[in-house]
Amino acid sequence: MNYPLMTALELRDMLARGDVSPSEIVRIAFAEIEKQEPRIHAFVEVFTDRAVERANELEQIPKEKRGPLWGVPVAIKDNLCLSGKSTTCASKILEGFVAPYTATAVKALEEAGTIIIGRTNMDEFAMGSSCEHSIYGQTRNPWKEECVPGGSSGGSAAAVASGEVPLALGSDTGGSIRQPAAFCGAVGLKPTYGRVSRYGLVAFASSLDQIGPIARNVGDAALLLKVISGHDQYDSTSLDVPVDDFSDSVGAGVRGMKIGLPQEYFGQGLDTIIKERILSTVKNLEEMGAGVEEISLPHTDYAVATYYIIAPSEASANLARFDGIKYGWRSTQARDLREQYAETRGEGFGIEVKRRIMLGTYALSAGYYDAYYLKAQKVRTLIMKDFHNAFKKVDAIITPTTPTTAFRLGEKLSDPLQMYLADVFTIPVNLAGLPAVSVPAGWTEQCMPIGLQVIGPALKESNILKVARAVEQIIQTKK
Amino acid sequence: MNYRTVIGLEVHVQLKTKSKCFCSCSSEYGAEPNTNICPVCCGMPGALPVLNRQAVELAVKAARALNCTVKERSIFARKNYFYPDLPKGYQISQYELPLAVQGWVEFDSDGKGTKRVRITRAHLEEDAGKLLHFIGTTPVDGSLVDMNRCGVPLLEIVSEPDITSPSEAHEYLAALKEILQYAGVSDCDMEKGSLRCDANVSVSATDELGTRSEIKNMNSFRAVEKALAYEVKRQSSLLEDGQKVIQETRLWDETTLKTYSMRTKEEAHDYRYFPEPDLVPLVIEKELVARLDREMAELPRMRRARLIAQFGLSEYDARVITQDRYGADYYERAVACRPPKAVDLKQFAKSIANWVTVELAGCLNKAKISIEASPVPPENLARLVELIFRGEISGKMAKEVFAEMFGNATTVDKVISKRGLKQISDEGALSKIVESVLLNSQNIVEKYRNGNEKVLGFLVGQVMKQTNGQADPKQVNQLLHKKLSKSE
Numbered sequence: 001m002n003y004p005l006m007t008a009l010e011l012r013d014m015l016a017r018g019d020v021s022p023s024e025i026v027r028i029a030f031a032e033i034e035k036q037e038p039r040i041h042a043f044v045e046v047f048t049d050r051a052v053e054r055a056n057e058l059e060q061i062p063k064e065k066r067g068p069l070w071g072v073p074v075a076i077k078d079n080l081c082l083s084g085k086s087t088t089c090a091s092k093i094l095e096g097f098v099a100p101y102t103a104t105a106v107k108a109l110e111e112a113g114t115i116i117i118g119r120t121n122m123d124e125f126a127m128g129s130s131c132e133h134s135i136y137g138q139t140r141n142p143w144k145e146e147c148v149p150g151g152s153s154g155g156s157a158a159a160v161a162s163g164e165v166p167l168a169l170g171s172d173t174g175g176s177i178r179q180p181a182a183f184c185g186a187v188g189l190k191p192t193y194g195r196v197s198r199y200g201l202v203a204f205a206s207s208l209d210q211i212g213p214i215a216r217n218v219g220d221a222a223l224l225l226k227v228i229s230g231h232d233q234y235d236s237t238s239l240d241v242p243v244d245d246f247s248d249s250v251g252a253g254v255r256g257m258k259i260g261l262p263q264e265y266f267g268q269g270l271d272t273i274i275k276e277r278i279l280s281t282v283k284n285l286e287e288m289g290a291g292v293e294e295i296s297l298p299h300t301d302y303a304v305a306t307y308y309i310i311a312p313s314e315a316s317a318n319l320a321r322f323d324g325i326k327y328g329w330r331s332t333q334a335r336d337l338r339e340q341y342a343e344t345r346g347e348g349f350g351i352e353v354k355r356r357i358m359l360g361t362y363a364l365s366a367g368y369y370d371a372y373y374l375k376a377q378k379v380r381t382l383i384m385k386d387f388h389n390a391f392k393k394v395d396a397i398i399t400p401t402t403p404t405t406a407f408r409l410g411e412k413l414s415d416p417l418q419m420y421l422a423d424v425f426t427i428p429v430n431l432a433g434l435p436a437v438s439v440p441a442g443w444t445e446q447c448m449p450i451g452l453q454v455i456g457p458a459l460k461e462s463n464i465l466k467v468a469r470a471v472e473q474i475i476q477t478k479k
Numbered sequence: 480m481n482y483r484t485v486i487g488l489e490v491h492v493q494l495k496t497k498s499k500c501f502c503s504c505s506s507e508y509g510a511e512p513n514t515n516i517c518p519v520c521c522g523m524p525g526a527l528p529v530l531n532r533q534a535v536e537l538a539v540k541a542a543r544a545l546n547c548t549v550k551e552r553s554i555f556a557r558k559n560y561f562y563p564d565l566p567k568g569y570q571i572s573q574y575e576l577p578l579a580v581q582g583w584v585e586f587d588s589d590g591k592g593t594k595r596v597r598i599t600r601a602h603l604e605e606d607a608g609k610l611l612h613f614i615g616t617t618p619v620d621g622s623l624v625d626m627n628r629c630g631v632p633l634l635e636i637v638s639e640p641d642i643t644s645p646s647e648a649h650e651y652l653a654a655l656k657e658i659l660q661y662a663g664v665s666d667c668d669m670e671k672g673s674l675r676c677d678a679n680v681s682v683s684a685t686d687e688l689g690t691r692s693e694i695k696n697m698n699s700f701r702a703v704e705k706a707l708a709y710e711v712k713r714q715s716s717l718l719e720d721g722q723k724v725i726q727e728t729r730l731w732d733e734t735t736l737k738t739y740s741m742r743t744k745e746e747a748h749d750y751r752y753f754p755e756p757d758l759v760p761l762v763i764e765k766e767l768v769a770r771l772d773r774e775m776a777e778l779p780r781m782r783r784a785r786l787i788a789q790f791g792l793s794e795y796d797a798r799v800i801t802q803d804r805y806g807a808d809y810y811e812r813a814v815a816c817r818p819p820k821a822v823d824l825k826q827f828a829k830s831i832a833n834w835v836t837v838e839l840a841g842c843l844n845k846a847k848i849s850i851e852a853s854p855v856p857p858e859n860l861a862r863l864v865e866l867i868f869r870g871e872i873s874g875k876m877a878k879e880v881f882a883e884m885f886g887n888a889t890t891v892d893k894v895i896s897k898r899g900l901k902q903i904s905d906e907g908a909l910s911k912i913v914e915s916v917l918l919n920s921q922n923i924v925e926k927y928r929n930g931n932e933k934v935l936g937f938l939v940g941q942v943m944k945q946t947n948g949q950a951d952p953k954q955v956n957q958l959l960h961k962k963l964s965k966s967e
Contacts, residue, residue, distance in 0.1 A: 028555050040967060061588075078527075079525075080522065081525045087525070089522060091908075094524065099524075100518055100523060101518050101522075101523070101524075101526075103525060133900065143933050158744075164841065188803075198525075199525065199526070199527050200525040200526075201525050202524040202525045203524075203525065203757075205756075206756035206757050207756035227912070233529065234527060234529060235527050235529075236527065236528065236529050236530065236757065236758050236759055236761060237757065237758075238764020245637075313753060313919065314753075314756055316559075317559050317568065317753070319568075320559060320567065320569055321522040321524070321566060321567045321568045322524075322568075323561060323563075323568060325563045325566075326521060326566060326624075327523075337563070363750065364559070364751035364752075364753055365749055365751060366749045366751075369751075369753070373753060446926050
């Protein structure tokens with residue numbers, strides 16, 4: 001078997017037929033990880049013993065009681081809690097923290113029969129677009145080691161793209177699943193806000209965060225999405241709505257679907273090659289029977305500014321709990337309580353996290369709240385309305401996932417603003433709480449993957465999966 | 480110069496829920512440190528709050544008992560500050576859109592008739608934990624955090640600055656406590672921290688408001704009154720000396736009986752409130768408010784009026800009995816045990832009132848027991864009073880019997896049968912004793928017959944002695960009269 005190239009569905013079927021056992025799969029996965037890790041460094045910890053035990057456990061389960069992903073290896077981002085294992089968000093401040101409980105989405109993974117192989121690298125507290133802001137050091141792009149894998153779920157995307165695991169969970173606050181998926185040539189889906197429980201996901205910006213799947217193809221992403229979706233009584237923002245069988249919609253085709261192309265996403269700053277590839281793919285979709293029309297999302301320009309008020313504001317409160325009192329890093333330099341906070345947080349957080357805490361604290365301060373936070377919330381409503389109006393006319397919106405392909409390591413580290421612009425096309429989706437998927441739409445001449453983003457109306461993950469599957473077919477025939 | 484005092488109070492009461500405000504941990508008081516905790520109330524990474532419906536219902540009930548308008552939609556906010564007893568680094572509270580607004584509390588102000596203090600707002604929030612300090616001790620040298628209290632639901636009740644004196648502040652708190660206890664939403668026990676109070680106070684010689692100070696750290700209603708009186712005096716003398724009052728937060732020190740500056744306005748926290756993104760807006764349907772209104776317990780002023788009308792109680796007795804809900808409940812349960820034909824309702828009710836306000840109150844006070852934990856339940860007290868009315872025990876004996884009932888948590892019937900205390904009211908038995916006394920006191924009988932009626936008292940005493948005090952002296956008197964005159 002050619003494990004690194006196999007999809008989760010193919011693996012599952014092999015396992016189900018008994019062609020290979022979960023224990024063998026675990027061995028194969030760790031062998032692959034051992035091979036790839038020195039090159040890409042996608043994992044921050046592998047759960048060798050736990051995975052072996054888990055495989056043994058799974059083998060005891062009678063056939064009729066096996067979950068839909070029985071025996072399939074998965075990786076989880078280092079901001080998802082798994083009871084008894086460290087969760088650090090790639091931050092020094094959570095050094096030594098062992099999760100006392102398991103995140104709802106991770107629990108769902110295990111109930112589906114998966115084997116959790118390890119936790120993956122990320123930008124500290126999911127703040128970043130390159131996976132370079134990590135206490136564990138950078139992850140490299142499997143397609144080109146001098147390039148970043150994207151972020152913040154760079155470890156998950158690289159692990160999937162390099163063949164280490166067929167599936168991984170990431171989290172997406174402003175593009176953190178879709179952007180690294182685009183950079184690594186994987187499929188990454190951010191569900192509708194509230195579709196997947198956030199319980200056990202270490203919060204960055206609570207009103208924007210969603211957990212989602214990263215996979216090698218659309219079918220796998222649909223299956224994993226189905227597994228983790230659903231109402232959770234432990235997350236008040238999780239939606240109590242039925243979960244569709246997303247896998248069913250994947251192959252349904254795009255005939256009769258209306259697709260919108262927002263002009264604001266195809267202007268300045270977009271690489272020509274990306275624009276060409278996206279537009280030619282759209283042409284192919286048209287040939288497959290989809291209707292295409294140009295639309296406008298007029299407030300797009302304000303999305304990044306809005307996001308960089310709201311997300312840091314929420315983060316400044318969410319990260320206040322990391323104070324060295326209860327868990328994680330505690331400074332030994334402090335002489336009094338005030339210093340205890342200052343030294344612990346000064347030593348424990350990296351520069352990008354500090355920058356965002358400062359931004360958020362400022363935006364919420366007395367005298368600035370109305371001008372920043374409140375104004376940003378109003379603009380957020382306008383951005384939502386843009387999409388709402390657009391979806392009166394179209395079933396899905398297609399944009400590039402990123403303005404450029406994966407950039408070089410270190411290239412944007414000293415220029416945070418440039419780094420922030422890497423998420424210019426993904427951020428509006430989080431502000432509007434909509435589902436979106438990034439699917440590979442070809443490669444540049446330098447063989448770097450290009451991501452195409454499909455955005456859908458709230459709870460219409462099935463729409464975007466249909467379109468994404470069609471894109472996948474187009475690219476496969478072109479190859 | 481005459482200064483006008485303006486006081487507003489911020490009161491926090493703990494709502495009587497079984498579990499905490501945002502998780503399912505028990506909100507029980509006094510458990511071993513850090514035993515009622517979970518990832519949610521400890522602020523573990525990734526944990527999320529889920530609102531307790533019971534907390535909402537109690538908050539609505541409280542708001543209605545305080546005549547507030549309950550908002551159909553209110554939102555939670557994060558109040559951000561660092562302190563070791565605050566595990567998330569923010570408190571979940573309400574800020575811009577509170578649960579309830581615009582209510583009032585009415586009470587009878589000493590000598591001034593009915594006073595109304597307006598309520599600005601009432602909102603739901605979570606409590607913080609508790610720090611335990613072990614400075615310079617072994618094995619722990621430092622401070623420890625007990626998070627049992629983290630996330631316990633509180634209702635913050637903010638009054639308008641309608642209070643005009645420290646004693647009125649005390650009256651307001653007593654009235655508030657009474658109402659909330661009656662509504663069944665809180666124990667309002669300041670000692671257990673289920674009621675806490677901060678006070679804002681200013682004085683002014685003009686119509687304009689003076690600069691206020693906020694006082695914290697008062698542990699009883701009396702402390703609130705004393706701290707306010709101190710502060711009024713302090714501010715007045717500053718103004719008297721031509722100095723200015725500065726806006727600041729001050730701490731009351733119960734040992735020195737003074738307030739001390741804690742922080743000035745400039746040093747005040749910027750709490751950076753913003754809407755809590757982990758919770759959806761709280762929607763309270765009109766139907767819920769209507770249902771809770773229907774279920775609302777009778778509030779103290781209404782209950783007092785009813786007790787006076789129904790049982791003919793005096794104003795004074797009614798006030799004492801209704802001081803707390805449990806006292807009033809106790810009283811009514813006792814009165815309800817009256818044997819309907821044997822005793823007149825008003826007589827019985829009056830007698831129960833006397834027992835509750837004098838003997839029972841005295842014993843409870845001495846033993847530092849609250850009335851709901853009384854070792855003599857209302858049914859037992861009612862039985863005691865019934866036996867007095869039936870003439871089976873004397874009033875004097877009853878006090879002794881009660882003391883034993885209270886001390887040994889036992890019933891009146893058991894005490895009587897154990898001590899053989901039953902009053903000898905059987906005339907035949909008593910006659911025999913009287914006759915034997917007369918027979919053994921011939922010389923005294925002589926004296927009586929010679930006109931010395933004073934010796935009758937001696938004879939009564941003899942009979943009482945023979946009966947171990949179990950005879951009714953009045954009856955003995957009558958019998959002696961009868962016997963002595965018969966023999967003539």
